[in-house]
Amino acid sequence: MNFASDNIVGASRPVLDALVAANEGAEGAYGTDRATKAAIERLGALFERDCAIQLVATGTAANALALSALVPPYGAALCHVEAHVMEDECGAPEFFAGGMKLLGLPGAGGKIAPRTLADYLAALPRHEKQMPPRALTLSQATEYGLVYTPSEIAALCEVAHEAGLKVHMDGARFANALVSLNVTPAEMTWKLGIDVLTFGATKNGCLAAEAVIFFDPALAEAMPYLRKRSGHTLSKGRLLGAQLEGYLGNDHWLDNARHANAMAARLAEGVAALPGARLAVPREANEVFPVLPRETVERLRAAGAVFHPWSERSLPEGERIAPHEMLVRLVASFATTEAQIEAFLQAAKG
Template sequence: MNFASDNIVGASGPVLQAIVEANAGAMAAYGNDEISVRVRARFAELFEREVFVFFAATGTAANALALSSAVPPYGLCVCHREAHIIDDECGAPEFFMHGAKLAGLPGVGAKLRAEDVDAYLKGLPKAVKQMPPKALSISQVSEGGLVYGLDELAALGRVCRAHGLSFHMDGARFANALVALGCTPAEMTWKQGVDILSFGATKNGGLMAEAIVVFKPELAEALDYRAKRAGQIISKSRLIAAQFEGYFAADHWLDNARHANRMAALLSEGLARLPGVRLAWPTEANEVFPIIPQALDRALKAAGLHYHSWTELSLPETETIGKDEVLIRLVASWATGEDEVRRFLEIASSEVSRQAAE
């Protein structure tokens, strides 16, 4: 059983079927095909307004290109210190921003608070020796598995407007956050001040399906050129676009996300009932972050269960990891079966009982 990531499973049936159907015949290349046109229109429907949509093959490319449109080489992008863009993308955003820097701020559960961002921005020197802040980037869902509420997003949007920053959202798990909040895509983005979005589908049933969705027109002006230079203007773009057609059809994307979140909730509830196990943060989407005894960690791995240990940097001040404990991350996906979750819990419960009896 593998709970290491939602990247480890393949593409869903509707997405694969859409690729097969799009594969037949000849169509215009480089995004000028009828499928790409339809999908761009579908994005506009979902977000309830005109948007600019640029397809990409990876989330790293989407993030790096999105930020390059908002931050000049002499600028600064503010993010959480554990954000994916600063910790997991090998400097790609800074590379594509041609030397601009990422400034990582602390925050519980890898979330940023508007008041902390505001205080940081107000404290920056205004002299030419200081790189001026040009963008704020947040991960929705955060790297701690937490979801920004609409009021939190609105507060961050106000801070961005007050300081003249573009507001970027890394939506690698956009659908998981959306169903957790029970709102619309528009309500979770531009209506709260988001200017540009990295819209991820790969973790939620796509094969390789990412998009940059731009709400602020001036940020879209050079993205075609930036994407071309990055090798992200794909000749057979219809096969990227088709994935979104299968993804959106009959709300398949939302069903996938609801299932993943439900499996994570089941896993979280079961683990929280075990003696000696507690949650580092609430389970709000499809990731679970339990603190478990090291002996249980060893036993789970010996039983062939796969997951990752996790950083303690964003724990609440009231929480510490004991010398005989470890913080781990478990991720449920659209393909995670309830039988897998229950089997994981059975193994964990049995091992906790065995260790208590020793």
């Protein structure tokens, strides 16, 4: 009954099979292998565009390097105040960008509203004493499991571009958001104005594989050098390419995401029906954020259930957590089973 995250499970079988196949024989190093070339070609076709694509092993590296390619050392990147890049990457974006600053904006459910962004930009002083914003980064899905709609993304990109900012999407759970919206990869990114995407795969079936996708190749000029200097240009790059080949083949990545979302929907339905429980935000992808009585939390932990308490800073207006309650996060993965969910619900009921 481990619902701590979707990165607690290993790789899916097609990914492992692709890795084993790529392990045979000799191949070019540093990303010149057939698997990496094939994965990059597949990603380009998937997004229906000529892109500049770099593969890395971790989401932190992908986000940090993407932002460092967009923001100079004297600049700033805007994000939600509880975004992963702000709260959970140990200052990596600032470090790799040589001193640029992350500035957090508020928003219920981890979302930045277009009006919030516009008002913030309009109020900024224009002086050399202040670091000028050069990028906006959006988490899709957000830290509260919500999904930016196409209209929300388009509106945010319009505001950002009018102010001279580039827009980066942290797609750690890109696939989960995509199948939730039932749109194509292009329809959730560059067609709405996204300039750079961190295409996450590790949380949805890969062992360790992410892609940084520049929809305007001109923006990627520095990226190969940044990746090498950061130590993320793998000598055996085929291990990254092979993972993505197995992940993307036969729409396996979408099947994984649909399963995780479906399991989260089942979990949300069951948890919401528990005595004294409610959902703090709607379930839109593969994460569930219930408010539980503390006695239910204690009962679950005593039964061996694993999950995390969650921040209350960005709850929707009107939602308050009482002293006898706790906001928690439950995450379903491609490997979650109905039996695990039923065991969790039974433990919650005692």
